[in-house]
Amino acid sequence: MTEYLIRRLLQSVLVIFLITIVTFLLIHAAPGGPTQVMLAPGLSPEAFEQQKRNMGLDQPIPVQYVRWIGDLLQGDLGYTFKNHLPVGDLLWPRIGNTLILMGAAWLLTLVIALPWGIYNSTKEYGLSDQTASFISYLGFAMPTFWFGILLQQWLSLGLDWFPLSDMHSRGKEGSIADLFMHLVLPVTVLSLGFLASYIKYARASMLEVLEQDYIRTARAKGVKERKVVFRHALRNALIPIITILGLDLPLLVGGAALTENVFNWPGMGRLYVEMATAREYSVLMAITIVTAVVVVLGSLLADILYAIVDPRVKLGGKGTKAA
């Protein structure tokens, strides 16, 4: 287990390292490089060179990269070009807002999708099963932001049940009830997208387990069907779902740029789009790296959890025993 962990961790570090290189090179490959944007326009050539030197942009690219990485490792994400604000101050509150939104959507999805998918696996091709399949087909083919716009038109502008956008109403920043009302529409949109896949995962995973020999044995020795499903099948069926949860973890942080934009939710995804239009490269780099780190950690976590929960998994390498 330890050997596997170390190898997996080293791999993750390597992947993150490669991602930082790719991001850095991409930004420096931009026509005119970051220099053009970073420096104030209308400077005299001497002042231009001076400022370039001040910001370290006259150094060769590898040197700049090492400096940037060094700052990054010390937790310094850099400064915005405009106003010279620390990127971290901009980023962290946004991550919190995204976590609220995505966490709510994720919870709702799990609460609906798992029981529904499991129920469907016991009643294959029934009405409920077909409804679920219809939803997932729709969820895969529909642009989520369009669904959001339709909901805004119908439930917000039309019926006035929910606020149109933003996270708080003016003057009600502390109110939980107000926040809840603002959450309803974006969470609905996000959940539909998630539901499409999670019902399918839960159902497929259960079906696979229900075909196993030990389930037949349990049935043959007269265990009640209820007990077969909940005691014997469910616990094994949850294993692959844990993996998928781990792989989807980055969504919690990366957020849904689209949904946040539709509902004007001040999360990280919207920050990214705003900063992309403003060409604030240091913010873009920071967000890309933060998200990538979470992605890599998420898949690492999924692997580890999988190994812990499922004793059948032999972790590669010679002589390593299962957890």
Added chain:
Amino acid sequence: MSDMKVTISPRTSPDALTPEPNQAPKLKDTTAALPAKKPLGPWALLWKKFSHNPYAMTGLGVMLIFILAAIFAPWLTKYDPAKIDMMFPNLPAGAEGHLLGTDELGRDVFTRLLYSARVSLLIGFSVAFASVVIGSIIGALSGYFGGWIDTVFMRIVDVMNSVPTLFLNILVLAIFGSEIKYMIMILAFTSWMSIARLVRGNFLQLREMQYVEAARAIGVSNTGIIFRHLLRNSTFPIIVNATLMVGAAILSESALSYLGLGIQPPATSWGLMLSNAQEFMLVDKMQAVYPGLCILIVVLAVNFIGDGIRDALDPRQNINKSRGRLAKWRRNFSKSGN
């Protein structure tokens, strides 16, 4: 996670060609008809099964309509998609000869939908094609040669899968500018990985086959084996994957255009129309409905076609035995990894 099941193409397994093993033989014809009938080729067999799938055929029909509409757009409408006419903004459907009305700048909505179809389909098909080329080459090299080549390429795939795709797309378009060619390039660059994995898996299986050994024994070059034998036997799974990719690319294009980083005015795209529509939601409700509906229908159609091809390739499928079409479709759908 849920990689697509590798379907053995009919070419490699001749027993997959025997249709309907479960069906009770009709005593009259079988003996008489069989010797005279030429066995169907893989494409004909594929079509035979595909054409019995109502969802797939509907998808194909809808797709053809959209393709024809996109090609013949200038002949189907008398308006210019970018022509601003401030005399008649926000007309309702059917007014003043505008089939679906006009938008906030008096542009004909139907015309704009038609021209948007061009953009979406162009991007969808180009991205799928480019991904197939990149993915097949990398997958083929990895699967055929193995060793360090495989390790390097698969690490690259890992890295690519760890990069948040939408963020990378936005980043590149923000840096290089929102042009169609950059959009196609970055979308292809972020979506070839599934095809590379698929081709690699197929190659790992196929390269141990006896006919490959035979080909090598009679001196066929590596390139010959890769292209003539292995890649041809991976054709069908690649097609399925590529079809589904068309839909994904259309969705990505609309998302990027909606965010303002994709297609730029005066050009038009469904995503861009939606972003306009959201701004003028209070004035005209229907503007937001049409473009989204177009995206939904096209992507559904493409997905139906893709699923139809996959089902047609599945030797376990039996076209004549259907206990309820929907149930059958559900069964197929649930088997797929998508």
